[in-house]
Structure formats: structure tokens, C-alpha cells
Amino acid sequence: MTTLQAAQADRVVPFKMAHLVYRCARRAETVAWYMAVFQAKLVFEDNVLTFITYDDEHHRLAFFNMPGIPDKQTEAAGVHHVAYSYQSAGELLGTYKRLKAAGILPVWCINHGPTTSMYYRDPEGNDIELQVDNYPDQADCANFFHTETFANNIMGIEFDPDGLVAMWEAGASDAELCALGAARAAEQKGPQ
Structure with missing residues (x-):
């Protein structure tokens, strides 16, 4: 040994x-x-x-x-966000629809390459990420960080969640829903 x-x-x-x-x-x-x-x-x-x-x-x-404690400061050291994974794009999109109906909307939707992610902000100003892995194999998700695609754009491509829902409801597969550039947003604005 x-x-x-x-x-x-x-x-x-x-x-x-x-x-x-x-x-x-x-x-x-x-x-x-x-x-x-x-x-x-x-x-x-x-x-x-x-x-x-x-x-x-x-x-x-x-x-x-x-x-009475002070509000969270956006430019302070500490946790940026906490991420939660779903097992399929359908679970993520179904959650988006349910939350949208309750008036809870994401502040940022982006396909990072290894994940398709929706960021939400709680009433205290904390961010959570709801995501799905874009590849069935964890090694493929990790290997994405070593690609030219990642080197050229480490953040990813924003998407329109309603556009992705329309694709899902039309029968798109998880691979199609999680493809980089699927339901691409009109503007790339970055996190708020």
C-alpha cells in the first residue's frame, strides 16, 4: 500500500x-x-x-x-448560495411552474454547462440554486470544467425558463432541455 x-x-x-x-x-x-x-x-x-x-x-x-438584526449585506464575505439538485429536468421545470404560480420567481436562469440552474432569493436576501445535472454521469459533469467551452465562458448561457417549459411540455428529452443554448434568453445579464 x-x-x-x-x-x-x-x-x-x-x-x-x-x-x-x-x-x-x-x-x-x-x-x-x-x-x-x-x-x-x-x-x-x-x-x-x-x-x-x-x-x-x-x-x-x-x-x-x-x-432587528441588520439586513444581509450583498458585498460581504460569506456564503454566496446553496444549491439543491433535482433528478430530472422535468422535476426542475415542474418546480419552476409550481413556484411561479405561487409568485416565487427565479432571479437568474443559466445553463452552466454541467448544470441547468435557476437561482432564487429568499425574503432575507439569501440565494438558493435549484439545479439539474446536464449529464447522467458525474464524471462528465466534472470533465466539462476542462473543456474549451468552459474556458471560453465560465458562467454559461442564460435561458428563458418559460421557453424551456414550452420545450418540456412539447416532449423534449432531458438531453435536449439541458443542452447548452436551449431556450436561450434574449439578453445575457448575469447574476443580480
């Missing part, structure tokens, strides 16, 4: 990410937003904390009630 193999064999890493916690000036509005986005269920709530989950984890998201 080589030194590298021994080091990897001794490597202990978490088996999952358990939960994410937000400090909230507007907890009720923020919790309601996440409950709608994730179709989550309430696990616990008191005057200080709220726990919700969208799967079998006892709590995926937690929210501290902290009225």
Missing part, C-alpha cells in the same frame, strides 16, 4: 450534510418561503427556533428568530 492509499484509507469524512441554519429578521416570512419552495413540513417551532424538513432528515433547515 502506498502512502497516498494509506492516507485515503484513513480518511474520515461526513456521510451527509445534515442541515443549514439561517438567522432571520423576518422569520415567519422566510419560513413560509422555504416551506413553499421545498414543499416542506414543520418539525418544531417556538419563539426562538423553527425546524423544517423536506425529506427523511429530522430537520434540514433551521431558522433563528432575530428581529
Whole structure:
């Protein structure tokens, strides 16, 4: 066994990410937003904390009630966004339609190459990315970072979500929906 193999064999890493916690000036509005986005269920709530989950984890998201704290500063160090993956383009687009009907719209829709992504902003100013991998094999997603296409445009190509929905409803495959340039947006504006 080589030194590298021994080091990897001794490597202990978490088996999952358990939960994410937000400090909230507007907890009720923020919790309601996440409950709608994730179709989550309430696990616990008191005057200080709220726990919700969208799967079998006892709590995926937690929210501290902290009225009066300052708003999030856009030009400050910290987390830029948290990404959540769907298993198919249809799941992502169905979620977009459901959220749009509830008045929750993405602030940016872009095909990054390895993912097709919709970015949303919560009531506290935190961004989340709802995405689908564009390739069935994770290695192909990772290999995209080493292509000339990525070297020439590291951000990707914006798309019109309603155009992508129209393609989906017309029977386009996941490969067609996730193709770079599908339902290309009229203007490339970048993240807000």
C-alpha cells in the first residue's frame, strides 16, 4: 500500500450534510418561503427556533428568530448560495411552474454547462440554486470544467425558463432541455 492509499484509507469524512441554519429578521416570512419552495413540513417551532424538513432528515433547515438584526449585506464575505439538485429536468421545470404560480420567481436562469440552474432569493436576501445535472454521469459533469467551452465562458448561457417549459411540455428529452443554448434568453445579464 502506498502512502497516498494509506492516507485515503484513513480518511474520515461526513456521510451527509445534515442541515443549514439561517438567522432571520423576518422569520415567519422566510419560513413560509422555504416551506413553499421545498414543499416542506414543520418539525418544531417556538419563539426562538423553527425546524423544517423536506425529506427523511429530522430537520434540514433551521431558522433563528432575530428581529432587528441588520439586513444581509450583498458585498460581504460569506456564503454566496446553496444549491439543491433535482433528478430530472422535468422535476426542475415542474418546480419552476409550481413556484411561479405561487409568485416565487427565479432571479437568474443559466445553463452552466454541467448544470441547468435557476437561482432564487429568499425574503432575507439569501440565494438558493435549484439545479439539474446536464449529464447522467458525474464524471462528465466534472470533465466539462476542462473543456474549451468552459474556458471560453465560465458562467454559461442564460435561458428563458418559460421557453424551456414550452420545450418540456412539447416532449423534449432531458438531453435536449439541458443542452447548452436551449431556450436561450434574449439578453445575457448575469447574476443580480
